[in-house]
Structure formats: C-alpha cells, structure tokens
Amino acid sequence: AQTVTQSQPEMSVQEAETVTLSCTYDTSESDYYLFWYKQPPSRQMILVIRQEAYKQQNATENRFSVNFQKAAKSFSLKISDSQLGDAAMYFCAYSWSADKLIFGTGTRLQVFP
Amino acid sequence: DTGVSQDPRHKITKRGQNVTFRCDPISEHNRLYWYRQTLGQGPEFLTYFQNEAQLEKSRLLSDRFSAERPKGSFSTLEIQRTEQGDSAMYLCASSPRTSGDQETQYFGPGTRLLVL
Numbered sequence: 001a002q003t004v005t006q007s008q009p010e011m012s013v014q015e016a017e018t019v020t021l022s023c024t025y026d027t028s029e030s031d032y033y034l035f036w037y038k039q040p041p042s043r044q045m046i047l048v049i050r051q052e053a054y055k056q057q058n059a060t061e062n063r064f065s066v067n068f069q070k071a072a073k074s075f076s077l078k079i080s081d082s083q084l085g086d087a088a089m090y091f092c093a094y095s096w097s098a099d100k101l102i103f104g105t106g107t108r109l110q111v112f113p
Numbered sequence: 114d115t116g117v118s119q120d121p122r123h124k125i126t127k128r129g130q131n132v133t134f135r136c137d138p139i140s141e142h143n144r145l146y147w148y149r150q151t152l153g154q155g156p157e158f159l160t161y162f163q164n165e166a167q168l169e170k171s172r173l174l175s176d177r178f179s180a181e182r183p184k185g186s187f188s189t190l191e192i193q194r195t196e197q198g199d200s201a202m203y204l205c206a207s208s209p210r211t212s213g214d215q216e217t218q219y220f221g222p223g224t225r226l227l228v229l
Contacts, residue, residue, distance in 0.1 A: 004155075033216045045156075045204065045220035091155050095216055100146065100169065101206075103155030 002027045004094050006104035013082045014112050020067075021077045021107045023092030029053075033095045034068065034075045039106075040088040048090070051075065079109075087111045115139070117221035119205050125227045126195055133191045134224045138207030145188050146218060147180055148204040149173065156204050162188060195228045202226075 004025045013019035025034070036048040051059045051068050058066050063083075067076045079086055089108050093101040118137045126132050138145045144163050148156035159178070160170045164185035174180075177195075182188040192199055202225050206218040 035217070037220075044222040045206075047217060047219065050217055093155075095218075097216065100158040100161060100171075101148075101156070101218055102158070105155050106153075 002029075002094055002096070002102050004092055004102050004104040006092055006107050008107045009105070010108045010110070012110040012112060013079070013086075015082055015084060017082055018078060018080045019082055019109065021079075021090050021092075021109070023075045023077070023104055025073050025075065025092070025094050027073070027094065027096070029096050031096075034066075035093040035095070035101070036064070036066070036075075036077045037091045037093060037103075038086075038088045039091065045091070049077070082111050084111050084113065117205055117207050117219055119203075119221040119224050121224055122222060123225050123227075125229065127229050128195060128197060130195055131191065131193045132195060132226065133189055134203055134205075134226075135187060135189050136205030136221060137187045138205070139209070139219055141209070142207035142219075143185070143210045144208040144215070144218075145182055146206040146208070147188070147190050148206065150202040150204055150223070151200075159190075159203075192226075195226075197228050200226055200228045 032053045034051045037045045038048050039045045049061045063080045065078045089106045091106045092104040120135045146161040147159040150156040162182040177193045180190045202223045204223045205221045208218045
C-alpha cells in the first residue's frame, strides 16, 4: 500500500529566510504524482505545487520549489524568502493516475517576523 | 471559475441524528472526491465519483455513510445515526477532465461536523 510520511510535525522560519519541509513516500508504481498542499488556519486546502514522477526536472512555482528524488522516494518543499502569509499546515500528498490522494500527517510551519 | 463550494460550513447535531452535506464542484469537473479530516491529521479518502458513477469507496465509509452524485454535478454525503466519532471536517474536492491536469484536485472549504 502507498504511504506518505512527514517526519516534521512543526517547523519555524524567520521572515525572508528559507525553509525546507520533508516528505517521503512508498509506492511500487513508476508513474505517479506528488503534491504539496497548504492549509492556513480555518481556511481551505490550496495547491502549492505538483510534480509528475516521469519528469526529472524539479517543479517550481515562484518562491516554492521541490527536490524530487525518485530513487530515494523523497519529495521535499523549499520555501524561499518566507512571508508571514506562508504560516500554515503543509501536507504532502501522493496520487496514482487521477485517483485518490494519500496525505501525510502534515507539518505546521510558523513564520516569525 | 468559481471554486468548490460546500454547504453547510458548520453542523452541530446530536448523536443518533442523520446529517447531509452538499458539495458543488468546479463547473465541468468530472471527478468529485470526499475526504474526512480529524484534528491534527491529514485528510483521509472516503469515496470518489467520475460523473455520476461512484468508482471507489474506502473502508472508512461504513454502512451509515452514503454518497450520491445523481446527475454528475453536485454530490451529497449522508451520515445516518451519527456517532461522536464522526466529528470531523468533511472535505470535498474536484478535478478536471483536461488532460495534463486531471490529477490535480481542488478543494472546497469543508463542512465541520460536531456530534454531541
């Protein structure tokens, strides 16, 4: 069965600094999709970034980028130039085809001024 | 495009009562998903539809839970004889039929259920 593990329950970063959130997963599939979602307090889940497993190039979206290591089954999220608005729960998720998402337990990110 | 909408946003009920939640996906999204999220945890998959067909149900979806999407547009999730353990956030998501983006799910604001 596929599993997603986020080993950092909480992380903190100073405004304008860089932080990396870790995620590992387990699957026997070769083609799949990985996502990072952000869930601000009492607000809805927002897609941050997605990565197709068949693409070797790491995805980037403005200040957000991933380090996708397929052999190691690792998918970390780097947030550069952190802003107060980045404070949220971040969930790593896995999907095979257009199937259900399997989520990790989340990492709570605090951003200090 | 308006986003995924869910109604109600909050529901308080007494144990043993039935509740029904509604989800309206993004227009023309053909897949619709239901998840449950308890405090401090990631969402857990419940069920999903492609158009009006229910394609998969999780073991979490006991006999007291039923979901429908009768015309392939909005969906309802009903919980019968609610129990305190049903207290959670119920999230709905939809994904487009567009090739290249159909794997991406867009979430609604959720319905927070409290069973007393």
